[in-house]
Amino acid sequence: MYKYIAKYFLLEKVFLFCRATALWSLGIGTVSFLLVAYVCLFILPADATQSEVYRILFVHVPSAIFSELVYIFMAINGFIYLVWRTKISAIFLSSAINIGLVFTALVLVTGALWGKPTWGTYWVWDARITSTFVLLIQYIGILALKSSFNSKETADQIVSIVAIIGAINIPIIKFSVEWWNTLHQSASITFSGSSIDAEMVYALPLMILSFAFLAFFIFSRNIQIEILSRNSNTKKVRELLNG
Amino acid sequence: MDSLLLVYACYFIAFATLIGLGVFVEIKFRNQVKELQDDYD
Numbered sequence: 001m002y003k004y005i006a007k008y009f010l011l012e013k014v015f016l017f018c019r020a021t022a023l024w025s026l027g028i029g030t031v032s033f034l035l036v037a038y039v040c041l042f043i044l045p046a047d048a049t050q051s052e053v054y055r056i057l058f059v060h061v062p063s064a065i066f067s068e069l070v071y072i073f074m075a076i077n078g079f080i081y082l083v084w085r086t087k088i089s090a091i092f093l094s095s096a097i098n099i100g101l102v103f104t105a106l107v108l109v110t111g112a113l114w115g116k117p118t119w120g121t122y123w124v125w126d127a128r129i130t131s132t133f134v135l136l137i138q139y140i141g142i143l144a145l146k147s148s149f150n151s152k153e154t155a156d157q158i159v160s161i162v163a164i165i166g167a168i169n170i171p172i173i174k175f176s177v178e179w180w181n182t183l184h185q186s187a188s189i190t191f192s193g194s195s196i197d198a199e200m201v202y203a204l205p206l207m208i209l210s211f212a213f214l215a216f217f218i219f220s221r222n223i224q225i226e227i228l229s230r231n232s233n234t235k236k237v238r239e240l241l242n243g
Numbered sequence: 244m245d246s247l248l249l250v251y252a253c254y255f256i257a258f259a260t261l262i263g264l265g266v267f268v269e270i271k272f273r274n275q276v277k278e279l280q281d282d283y284d
Binding site for chain 2: 026029030033034037040041051052053055056059060063098099102105106109110113114116117211214215217218221222224225228229232237238241
């Protein structure tokens with residue numbers, strides 16, 4: 001099973017896949033973001049209670065989803081790296097850090113801008129917002145940690161361990177609105193249904209998809225940068241650059 | 244502040260941040276490729 005999966009994640013194959021898909025991903029992501037943003041800003045009707053401000057949620061929610069998903073992805077890759085010592089897992093982990101950092105910063109900024117007209121304040125130290133702020137600190141810490149070691153291997157090991165330990169914050173963020181009394185509302189979309197009207201909710205998965213394409217572009221370029229910097233003196237890299 | 248202005252600001256910040264990071268990594272990648280090719284030459 002492991003060997004079957006591993007053959008698809010050889011460094012050259014991953015590099016070539018990233019090279020072939022990166023710019024397509026950027027193009028699709030940019031166009032789809034602009035189209036979906038147009039729909040969200042000008043086509044969807046205003047909300048009965050929140051009026052225009054609810055439109056912020058179409059960028060806030062995808063940012064929130066990706067801030068957590070990216071961290072889970074990093075923790076899983078950290079675990080795989082520590083157990084099986086697969087180089088590509090360490091590369092995936094390193095390549096995802098700045099994406100997670102940006103999404104976490106975005107969720108906090110867009111949430112603050114939504115909070116001012118809705119709650120009357122940009123910021124409150126409630127459980128959801130505080131735990132998301134902790135996630136931002138974690139991303140900054142991991143990014144700093146990654147560049148603090150001369151040896152890539154040591155950095156990969158330490159970053160993997162920290163990423164795995166830090167994953168404890170993800171369920172805290174997710175369930176904070178249920179475990180504590182928070183100003184932040186509980187989930188609007190659950191397995192049992194959505195409290196957002198069907199006339200508006202369809203734009204949300206489309207925005208998530210356009211965020212995913214833009215994130216994939218950054219991720220694939222990060223992977224290429226990591227592969228090149230880790231193997232700059234090898235014949236394989238020379239062939240990859242010439243090929 | 245006008246609420247619609249806040250909405251536009253959020254969309255602009257999200258788009259500019261993601262594209263900004265994209266441009267940053269693209270430039271970093273191209274510089275790295277150029278440096279390596281110069282080294283090989």
